[in-house]
Amino acid sequence: MTREAATDSRQEILRTAARLFQQQGYDATSMNDVAATLKLSKGGLYHHFQSKDEILFYIMNHAMDITEERVINPARSVMDPEERLRTLIRLHIDVVISARDREITVMLHENHPLPPSLRKRINARKKDYIHFVEGVIADIQRIRQSKGGISPRAAAFALLGMINWIYQWYKADGSLQGEDLVRQYTAIFFAGAFQ
Numbered sequence: 001m002t003r004e005a006a007t008d009s010r011q012e013i014l015r016t017a018a019r020l021f022q023q024q025g026y027d028a029t030s031m032n033d034v035a036a037t038l039k040l041s042k043g044g045l046y047h048h049f050q051s052k053d054e055i056l057f058y059i060m061n062h063a064m065d066i067t068e069e070r071v072i073n074p075a076r077s078v079m080d081p082e083e084r085l086r087t088l089i090r091l092h093i094d095v096v097i098s099a100r101d102r103e104i105t106v107m108l109h110e111n112h113p114l115p116p117s118l119r120k121r122i123n124a125r126k127k128d129y130i131h132f133v134e135g136v137i138a139d140i141q142r143i144r145q146s147k148g149g150i151s152p153r154a155a156a157f158a159l160l161g162m163i164n165w166i167y168q169w170y171k172a173d174g175s176l177q178g179e180d181l182v183r184q185y186t187a188i189f190f191a192g193a194f195q
Contacts, residue, residue: 009048010048010049010058012038013034013038013040013045013048013049013055014055014058014059014062014103015102016034016037016038017029017034017052017055017056017059018059018102018103018106019102020033020034020037021056021059021102021106021110022102022105022106022109025109025110026052026056026106026110026113027113029052030052031045031046031051031052034052034055053113053114053115053118054118056106056110056113056114056118057114057118057121057122059103059106059107060103060106060107060110060114060122061121061122061125062103063101063103063104063106063107064107064122064125064126064129066095066101066103066104067092067095067104067129068125070091070094070095071088071091071092071095072088072129072132074087074091075087075088075091075132075136076132081136081139081140081143082140082143084136085133085136085137085140086186088133088136089159089163089182089185089186089189090182090186092160092163093163093166093178093181093182093185094178094182096108096163096164096166096167096170097166097167097170097172097178097181099172104167105167107122108164108167109167129160130153130156130157130160133156133159133160134152134153134155134156135152137152137155137156137159137193138152140193140194141193141194144194146193146194146195150192150193150195155189155193158189158192158193159189159193162185162188162189163185166181
């Protein structure tokens, strides 16, 4: 098997596992379920990944890659702090409600089962994102000379918690569409954090 074929096989396993974890939950999905869905032997699956925990780690790591590529890096390139935060809110909501990015949903819902060493690696990447958001909020507070007493850290956790929870209730065919969410969440956050 070529290196490219092995990489493609691993990616297909991760996509399939992400879909199954999202639909059934991590605990309810076995390695047998993943192998059967892929029409692989269990040994074939173990050839690529040592455990279900390892699969979950790679799914979450890919979710952080998606967040970095589609949210953090584009937001980082925006010079004005207020516009940077508006961009971040829009892009983060887009990623959370995207039907193609099951890895994001799995990461938001299934963090608890990871073994400590793997959880620590994912949490370090999450903390980097929180610090980035915190820094953007602090920059806006300085520019606006906000006196509301809201700490940038508390505001960052509130914003990310608000956005990350959308996956629990959002329906693509529901009355609230992505642009509505972006507009309303941006208004709610700016009204509360920068008084």
